[in-house]
Amino acid sequence: MTLTARDVAEITRLLEESSFDELELEIDGLKIHLRRNGDIPRFLAKGDRPQTQVASPEDSGARLIAAPPGIPPANPRAPIDPHLTPVSAPLLGTFYRAPKPGAPPFVEVGASVEPETVIGIIEVMKLMNAVRAGARGVVREIRARDGTLVEYGETLLLIDARESR
Amino acid sequence: MSIRRILVANRGEIAARIVRTCRKLDIETVLAASEADRDSLPARLATRTVCIGPAHPTASYLKPELQVQAALGTGCDAIHPGYGFLSERAAFARLCEQHGVTFIGPTADQLAIAGDKLAARAAAQAVDVPLAPGGEAPSRDVARELAMRIGMPLLVKAAGGGGGRGMKLIERAEDLDGALELAAAEAGAAFGDARVYLERFVTRARHVEVQVLGDGAGNIVHLGERDCSVQRRYQKIIEETPAPGIPDTLRSRLHDAALRFAARLRYRGAGTVEFLVDVERDEFYFLEMNARIQVEHPVTEAVSGVDIVAAQVAIASGGGLRLVRGEAWRDGCAIECRINAEDPARDFAPSPGTVRSVRWPDGEGIRVDTHIESGARVPPYYDSLLGKIIAHGRDRAQALARLRAAIAVTRIEGIATNLALHAEILADPEFMAGGVDTGYLARVLGKRPARVAVAQHG
Numbered sequence: 001m002t003l004t005a006r007d008v009a010e011i012t013r014l015l016e017e018s019s020f021d022e023l024e025l026e027i028d029g030l031k032i033h034l035r036r037n038g039d040i041p042r043f044l045a046k047g048d049r050p051q052t053q054v055a056s057p058e059d060s061g062a063r064l065i066a067a068p069p070g071i072p073p074a075n076p077r078a079p080i081d082p083h084l085t086p087v088s089a090p091l092l093g094t095f096y097r098a099p100k101p102g103a104p105p106f107v108e109v110g111a112s113v114e115p116e117t118v119i120g121i122i123e124v125m126k127l128m129n130a131v132r133a134g135a136r137g138v139v140r141e142i143r144a145r146d147g148t149l150v151e152y153g154e155t156l157l158l159i160d161a162r163e164s165r
Numbered sequence: 166m167s168i169r170r171i172l173v174a175n176r177g178e179i180a181a182r183i184v185r186t187c188r189k190l191d192i193e194t195v196l197a198a199s200e201a202d203r204d205s206l207p208a209r210l211a212t213r214t215v216c217i218g219p220a221h222p223t224a225s226y227l228k229p230e231l232q233v234q235a236a237l238g239t240g241c242d243a244i245h246p247g248y249g250f251l252s253e254r255a256a257f258a259r260l261c262e263q264h265g266v267t268f269i270g271p272t273a274d275q276l277a278i279a280g281d282k283l284a285a286r287a288a289a290q291a292v293d294v295p296l297a298p299g300g301e302a303p304s305r306d307v308a309r310e311l312a313m314r315i316g317m318p319l320l321v322k323a324a325g326g327g328g329g330r331g332m333k334l335i336e337r338a339e340d341l342d343g344a345l346e347l348a349a350a351e352a353g354a355a356f357g358d359a360r361v362y363l364e365r366f367v368t369r370a371r372h373v374e375v376q377v378l379g380d381g382a383g384n385i386v387h388l389g390e391r392d393c394s395v396q397r398r399y400q401k402i403i404e405e406t407p408a409p410g411i412p413d414t415l416r417s418r419l420h421d422a423a424l425r426f427a428a429r430l431r432y433r434g435a436g437t438v439e440f441l442v443d444v445e446r447d448e449f450y451f452l453e454m455n456a457r458i459q460v461e462h463p464v465t466e467a468v469s470g471v472d473i474v475a476a477q478v479a480i481a482s483g484g485g486l487r488l489v490r491g492e493a494w495r496d497g498c499a500i501e502c503r504i505n506a507e508d509p510a511r512d513f514a515p516s517p518g519t520v521r522s523v524r525w526p527d528g529e530g531i532r533v534d535t536h537i538e539s540g541a542r543v544p545p546y547y548d549s550l551l552g553k554i555i556a557h558g559r560d561r562a563q564a565l566a567r568l569r570a571a572i573a574v575t576r577i578e579g580i581a582t583n584l585a586l587h588a589e590i591l592a593d594p595e596f597m598a599g600g601v602d603t604g605y606l607a608r609v610l611g612k613r614p615a616r617v618a619v620a621q622h623g
Binding site for chain 2: 091092093094123124125127148149151152153154
């Protein structure tokens, strides 16, 4: 599904007519955050380019901002399939999927894991902390990007416990 | 070097306050919030929020490595530590500098001196800033001899303490030994530094402090003084500037002493030099230096016209004191009430919970610094400050009248607050006359009829 400028204008209009001040919408990886009377300054990570860009419709009180680039879609409360078990970041730090650069990742989608299986590393000030799956099952989705900052409690990946083998 | 993005390593009203000035300066902000503060007002005001850890501050706000990692991971040039938490930790300032992140505050060495109350006393002495009679008490014998010279009553203070923490009042010489032992043990546990010192207890004094700004190259300016004598157990609840009823000669001696002390340290950033003032004897004593922005800074801003957070950022960017000198003094008087989530009827017990509804005042000369809106949660893990109401007027009478009116229309439902106590103090003839001493509030509270704890018997 693609989102056209017309769709965005329509969504903006719906927000303006509603009693809500804020709307967050996620469709197929495209994230839109609308805020009424918003005064949100730009947030561009150095040397990063926007992944998604939505033009702000003219004559609109609401301002549109694209998902900030270089920032993982860090929404620990993003809707999660009730059958899936999230593995959350036990602490804030830089997330690494592999034991060292160039090495194969600890786990890929489809991999079977045990509670003790290491699924990644979180680095805090040169201190490497192994992150374990904490559940038995099959990795369904990997949300955290390699080498990026993850917040405390952020969902790193999702495990389907029904498929444990 | 210009600062483009600041990590705000704090929470509550001061986090919101810092973010507001950054917006004015067109600087982006990343709020480092604990899990309990994810949905707070500062989290919504900041350009971005990252969750650095669980609610308990020892696992989040007090972790230097998490704060620096969060700053690096989000591309921040600088960290503003606010007050409390890591703001006066020399090791934190050092860690920031080691990783190329600007610490918005003094140097690690300056923090170490200000934080070591004995080192601070020595620095004060070196530039003829008066000290209350006292000194280090490394042994029982030295302490006894010192106590004889100082006389009773006296205070046993922790070298690593400050702000009223780790202090014991001694009124009889025979209590000295026991108090010393206990104080050293407590200081060791609380501050990791068991050194204690003795100081004369000045019974009737006012708490007057001087706001200074230094560029780190030896240039220091002051922004006048604040009187913070309305205190309960060393916690300030009302502050004002200028200090009422102080002779101008004494006032300028205080300012000069603060400048000398800060210059001795080649101080960088915003700081406050605190004194105990005995107006009747025309004397004052150095207490300590707070090497950070203070809760009560808005009264100084109201009168001086200087945005102290903006000045901190300018100094940290290497811009020196130019910004400060360019501003015009607005004059007049400003008074601040700290509105706390605590219940005066239950011996000021903290009253965390959910604020059902809140109405803050506005109007001419009124400023409110807060992070509390209707529906806001007040978590039990942090201090109880809900906000500050500041009134500015052309003179003390006008500021007082405005503040009284502002307090009267303020409504906070859902949790207990000290609003009624503020209304009472602002209407009290002794406070209205100006110049109360630090024992004032205890006397006001002591005069009240004792409440009967009906619930305990029913």
